[in-house]
Amino acid sequence: MLEIRDLHAAVEGHEILRGIDLSVAAGEVHAIMGPNGSGKSTLAQVLAGRETFEVTRGEILFEGESLLDRSPEERAQLGIFLAFQYPVEIPGVQNLYFLRTAVNALRKARGEEELDPASFMRLVREKAKLVDLDEKLLKRAVNDGFSGGEKKRNEILQMAVLEPKLCILDETDSGLDIDALRTVARGVNALRSPERAMIVVTHYQRLLDYIEPDRVHVLSDGRIVRSGGKDLALELEKSGYGWIEGRAAGAGS
Amino acid sequence: MSDSDTRHVEQLASQEYKYGFVSDIDQELFSPGLDENTVRAISAKKGEPEWMLEWRLRAFRHWLTMEEPHWPKADYPPIDYQQIVYFAAPKSASERPKSLDEVDPELLAIYNKLGIPLQEQEVLAGVAVDAVLDSVSVATTFREKLSELGIIFCSMSEAIREHPELVRKYLGSVVPYTDNFFATLNSAVFSDGSFVYVPKGVRCPMELSTYFRINAANTGQFERTLIVADEGAYVSYLEGCTAPMRDENQLHAAVVELVALDEATIKYSTVQNWYPGDEQGRGGIYNFVTKRGKAHRKAKISWTQVETGSAITWKYPSCVLLGDESVGEFYSVALTSKRQQADTGTKMIHVGRNTRSTIISKGISALEGQNTYRGLVKVAPGAENARNFSQCDSMLIGDRCGAHTFPYIDVANPTAIVEHEATTSKIGEDQIFYCQQRGIPVEDAVSMIVSGFCKEVFQELPMEFAVEAQKLLGISLENSVG
Numbered sequence: 001m002l003e004i005r006d007l008h009a010a011v012e013g014h015e016i017l018r019g020i021d022l023s024v025a026a027g028e029v030h031a032i033m034g035p036n037g038s039g040k041s042t043l044a045q046v047l048a049g050r051e052t053f054e055v056t057r058g059e060i061l062f063e064g065e066s067l068l069d070r071s072p073e074e075r076a077q078l079g080i081f082l083a084f085q086y087p088v089e090i091p092g093v094q095n096l097y098f099l100r101t102a103v104n105a106l107r108k109a110r111g112e113e114e115l116d117p118a119s120f121m122r123l124v125r126e127k128a129k130l131v132d133l134d135e136k137l138l139k140r141a142v143n144d145g146f147s148g149g150e151k152k153r154n155e156i157l158q159m160a161v162l163e164p165k166l167c168i169l170d171e172t173d174s175g176l177d178i179d180a181l182r183t184v185a186r187g188v189n190a191l192r193s194p195e196r197a198m199i200v201v202t203h204y205q206r207l208l209d210y211i212e213p214d215r216v217h218v219l220s221d222g223r224i225v226r227s228g229g230k231d232l233a234l235e236l237e238k239s240g241y242g243w244i245e246g247r248a249a250g251a252g253s
Numbered sequence: 254m255s256d257s258d259t260r261h262v263e264q265l266a267s268q269e270y271k272y273g274f275v276s277d278i279d280q281e282l283f284s285p286g287l288d289e290n291t292v293r294a295i296s297a298k299k300g301e302p303e304w305m306l307e308w309r310l311r312a313f314r315h316w317l318t319m320e321e322p323h324w325p326k327a328d329y330p331p332i333d334y335q336q337i338v339y340f341a342a343p344k345s346a347s348e349r350p351k352s353l354d355e356v357d358p359e360l361l362a363i364y365n366k367l368g369i370p371l372q373e374q375e376v377l378a379g380v381a382v383d384a385v386l387d388s389v390s391v392a393t394t395f396r397e398k399l400s401e402l403g404i405i406f407c408s409m410s411e412a413i414r415e416h417p418e419l420v421r422k423y424l425g426s427v428v429p430y431t432d433n434f435f436a437t438l439n440s441a442v443f444s445d446g447s448f449v450y451v452p453k454g455v456r457c458p459m460e461l462s463t464y465f466r467i468n469a470a471n472t473g474q475f476e477r478t479l480i481v482a483d484e485g486a487y488v489s490y491l492e493g494c495t496a497p498m499r500d501e502n503q504l505h506a507a508v509v510e511l512v513a514l515d516e517a518t519i520k521y522s523t524v525q526n527w528y529p530g531d532e533q534g535r536g537g538i539y540n541f542v543t544k545r546g547k548a549h550r551k552a553k554i555s556w557t558q559v560e561t562g563s564a565i566t567w568k569y570p571s572c573v574l575l576g577d578e579s580v581g582e583f584y585s586v587a588l589t590s591k592r593q594q595a596d597t598g599t600k601m602i603h604v605g606r607n608t609r610s611t612i613i614s615k616g617i618s619a620l621e622g623q624n625t626y627r628g629l630v631k632v633a634p635g636a637e638n639a640r641n642f643s644q645c646d647s648m649l650i651g652d653r654c655g656a657h658t659f660p661y662i663d664v665a666n667p668t669a670i671v672e673h674e675a676t677t678s679k680i681g682e683d684q685i686f687y688c689q690q691r692g693i694p695v696e697d698a699v700s701m702i703v704s705g706f707c708k709e710v711f712q713e714l715p716m717e718f719a720v721e722a723q724k725l726l727g728i729s730l731e732n733s734v735g
Contacts, residue, residue, distance in 0.1 A: 048690050052682075072689035081690075088687040092705025101701065102691035109692065141705065158691065 001026045001197045002047075002166060007058035008222075009046045015056070016042045018222035024166070027194040031208055031233060032201045034219035035241040040201045041085060043219070044170040047199075048082040049075045062166070077109035079165030083155040083172050090142040095154070098142045099124065099161055106162060127160040131187040149180035156187040167191065167198045173207035185210030205237035286335045289313060292441050295340050299410050299445075302417060312430035312440035319434045325596035326625045326657060327565045329539065332504060339442045339475070399457070404488075405450040406461055409477050412448035419450055423481050427510040427547045427573070435506040436543040443477035443508070451486035451517075460715050462491040476507040482517035482552075489520040491718055504539045505563075511546030511554055515576065518553040519546060522714050523570075524722050526729075527562035529593045532620075537564025537593070544568060550576030550605070557713045559722040560587040560595060561729040569627065571600035574608035574636075581610040584710040586722070588703075588729055589622030589654070598628035598659075603639035603669070612643040615707045618654035619730065625657040632669040639669040647677040648706050650699070650730075700727040 002024040009017040016039050024030050034040050046053050047060065049072035060067040067075055090098065103123075104114045115123070128135060131153040143151050152172055159167055169188065173181055188211050192198070200211055208216075208230065216232040217224045220241075226232065292313045296306040321332070399406050405416060412420050430440035451457050482488050492509075505527070513519045521544075530537025540563035546554035556570035566589075572581030583599035601610035616624040624647065632639045647656035658675050680702055688698030704711070704723055711719050 050686055071695075072686060073692050073694050076690055076692035084687065084690075088681070088683050090684055090687070090702055090705055092708035093701055098688075098691075098701070101693055101697070102688075105692040105694070105697070162691065 001063060002199075003059075003061040004047075005059045005061075007043075007046070007060060008056045009042060009053045010056050011042075011053050016053070016222055017046065019058070020219075020222070020224060022217065022224065024197045024199060026165075026197050028214045029192065029198040029200060029211065031213035031216045031230075032199060032219055033203070033205075033216060033233065033236060036203065038219040039222040040203075040219050041170055042222075044082060044085075044168050044199070044201050047075075047168055048072055048080060073105070074109075076162075076164075077106055081159050081162055081164035081167050083152075083159055083167065083169045085171040085174060087143045087146075087151040087155050089144045089146075091144050093142050094138075095140055095142050096124065096138045099138075099158060102158070102162060124157075124161060127157055130160055130190055131156045132183050133157050148175040149177070149183075152176060152180065152184050153187070156184055160187060160191060165196055167196065169198065169200045169202075171201055171203065173202055173204060181207065182210060205233045208233045285338050287337065287339060287442070291339050295442055295444070298340060299413075301410075301413055304417070304421065305413050308425070308430065309441050309443075312437050313442075315431050316434070316437040316441055319437060321434050325567050325627075326623065327567060327594040327596055329565055329594075332539070334438075337504060340444055399459075402455050402458070403452040404455060404457055405448065407448055409443070409446040409448050409479065412479075416448070416450070419481065420448070420479070423479055423510070423512050424477075425510075427512060427545050428508050428543050433543060435541045436508050439475045439477060439506050439508045439543070443475045446477040446479075446507070447490075448478070449480040449488060449490060451482045451488045453483040454485040455483075456486070457488040460489050460491050460718075462493070474503070474505050474507070476505075476509075478507070478509040479512075480510070480519055480521070481512045482514060482519050484514045485516045486514075487518045489522070489715060491522045491524075491715060493524040493526075493718070493721065505541065507542045507544075509542070509544040509570075511544075513546060513548045513552035513554050513579075515550040516552060517549070518555070520555045521546070521557070521570070522718055523556075523558040523560070524714075524718060524725060525558065525560045525562050525566070526725050528564075529562050529591060529729075530564040532591050538562065539564060540566045540568065542568040544570035545573065545600075546571070546581075547573045547575055548579035548581060551578045552576055553580040553582070555580075555582040555584075555713070556599065557582075557584040557710065558586070558597075559707075559710070559714070559725065560585070560597060561725050563595075564593060566593075566595040566597055568597050569599050569629075571602065572610065573602045573604065574610065574639075575604050576608075577605040578607045578609075579605055580608070582713075583610075583612045583614070583628075584713040585614045586617070586707045586710045586726070587615070587624055587626075588617040588619070588726060589624045590619040590729060592621050594623045594625075596625040596627055598626045600629040600631070601641060603630075603632045603636040603641070606635070606637040607639075608636055609640045610642075612641070612645070613709050614643075614645045615710055616645070616647040616656050617650065617703055617706070618647070618656050619650040620654060622654045623657070624655065625659065627659045627661075629661040629663065630671055630673075632664040632666050632671070634665045636666050637668050639666060639671075641669075641671045643671075643673045645673075645675045646706070647675075648703065649677065649679045650703075696730070700730050703730060 004020050004022040007017055007020040008015060020043060032040050032043065042053060046055060049070060055068055062078060100120050103120065107114060124138065133153045137150060143154060146154060172184060176184060200213060213230050216228055216230060218226040289310065292309050296309055428436050430437055449461060480490055511519045511521060527538035527540060528536060548554045554572045558570060560566050570583060574581050581601050587595045587597050589595045598614060599612055612628055614626050616626055618624040626645045628643065630641045630643065643660060645658050649656055656677055660673050662671055664671060684702050685695060685698050689695060703726060711722060714722055
């Protein structure tokens with residue numbers, strides 16, 4: 001589904017990704033781990049098309065087509081979803097209205113009719129249960145005054161409603177207590193399917209106790225330095241990132 | 254916002270003003286210029302009584318002693334008052350149509366282009382429309398229904414002829430003819446406008462609406478509106494307008510007076526979308542308006558405005574809270590883009606005891622737009638327990654625009670409580686990216702974020718107007734976000 005080849009990306013001339021190669025097939029869950037500053041979040045944002053980062057070399061193919069010339073909304077319309085590390089607040093815009101605008105934008109791009117309000121509400125109510133999101137939050141402004149846990153659950157709700165092909169979760173576990181983490185993980189697991197791929201970016205192994213990955217990649221200084229099965233995450237949990245940082249001395253920031 | 258976003262959005266700015274068309278209605282035009290004879294001619298043309306002419310002439314003579322003010326934060330070339338045409342009316346005006354069938358089809362076509370077909374409005378929206386094309390009212394609807402309740406809703410010209418006792422009593426009672434340079438000019442040469450009177454205890458059952466439209470090149474429009482709500486009455490009035498594209502600047506110096514007698518409520522809503530000028534700042538309307546209301550005991554005056562048009566907007570819809578326990582409100586969205594300049598806000602003058610006022614102002618600046626909030630909260634010595642809350646928020650889109658806030662607070666009574674909050678924010682690149690990542694295109698994202706920013710004001714608008722206001726904001730932003 002996703003094919004990343006020799007990807008280099010920079011911000012303001014400073015190179016952050018230095019040659020990433022990664023292939024993710026439908027139905028797979030890949031974890032991207034690594035110390036702070038290794039480029040994990042940058043990779044997530046570059047895949048989503050954030051223009052702050054300039055792709056200087058390499059290629060990203062999604063279902064065989066290059067993403068590099070596509071705008072963020074076009075990528076979303078192709079089925080790429082990014083669950084944000086820091087979900088953005090949009091004061092005055094109702095959460096439900098935002099979600100319905102998004103649903104209908106995606107449907108329009110696919111040449112489908114707009115979802116009527118009743119069907120939309122049914123869909124949202126059903127998915128809100130999945131992440132245990134209080135319906136009151138649907139009527140509030142997008143993420144405005146939400147707690148950290150509520151914001152993350154709201155991200156997963158959006159993901160569930162928009163039904164993307166590729167889900168990228170950027171440090172979805174950060175700032176969550178163990179109960180919230182379980183709830184979020186339950187929501188994510190419910191979305192696992194043979195047609196859908198997931199990239200889970202995380203600093204800690206604990207999320208992977210709940211969302212079991214097929215593959216684990218360790219990112220350091222803008223490169224994948226090790227890949228393996230889920231045991232690799234456990235190994236990291238024991239030994240920390242010190243061995244990597246030692247190896248790539250002076251890297252990261 | 255990143256450079257490429259800015260470029261993308263600025264491309265959208267090349268889209269032209271949607272309502273920029275010119276209609277061919279035969280115009281009766283005065284020749285340009287202003288002296289006593291012009292004033293007499295306007296008055297004669299309208300068949301006015303002697304007292305009205307005298308009032309105009311007093312205003313004109315006073316105007317000659319005044320100097321044009323230049324204190325707002327706006328730059329524009331000098332106005333030559335001798336180059337302005339002071340009266341233009343569609344020919345059909347001398348013989349007023351008795352029904353829509355008799356209205357000039359060309360005129361109806363203009364309203365259709367504007368998306369406000371009168372017939373449909375009558376049926377669908379239940380809105381009585383006193384439509385002003387240039388200077389003379391051409392169609393008035395629902396009047397019979399209103400007159401059953403004793404409500405008068407007609408053009409100012411007609412009110413002067415038919416209801417002289419009301420006009421003489423209230424005209425100039427809130428904005429005297431000596432008030433300020435532009436109001437005085439208006440008093441001398443006002444062309445037409447709307448008159449509303451709601452009798453004691455009557456709640457006007459529908460929104461009263463006037464669509465203003467400036468249609469003749471070089472014709473300054475001098476609207477005069479007077480709304481009187483007698484004791485315990487309620488009325489909601491909507492003013493909205495668009496104008497065709499012209500190269501010359503057009504001066505618009507309107508006066509609106511509201512009188513809310515004891516326990517009356519007047520809600521006055523404006524959506525203003527006059528031609529803002531092109532990207533070089535050529536053309537566009539100068540909108541120099543005096544709007545003021547007087548609230549008697551337990552009366553309430555509420556101004557809501559959405560200002561997206563005009564090259565220069567200079568106006569401060571104000572409330573004189575004369576009576577005890579009277580209430581004043583001001584809700585405003587002002588959007589400036591391209592080279593637009595807006596210096597707008599309100600004045601809340603607390604005179605009575607236990608008077609309350611609320612000011613919510615949302616300024617949005619894009620491209621090279623300059624947006625100034627200027628407001629005065631004045632508490633007179635006798636205004637025991639006056640309360641004011643002001644909130645002025647500015648949003649900047651791009652880095653070439655400006656937002657300025659000048660709150661003046663003048664409190665002469667120690668029991669007053671006056672609160673002022675102000676924020677300035679840039680529309681966030683992260684907000685736009687978040688929307689895009691959910692599949693929402695940039696221009697829709699910006700429109701949505703800005704609408705959210707303005708929500709507190711939009712929710713004060715009557716339903717049908719709120720929809721129109723959001724659309725206008727969307728159109729203006731498509732044109733100008735950068």
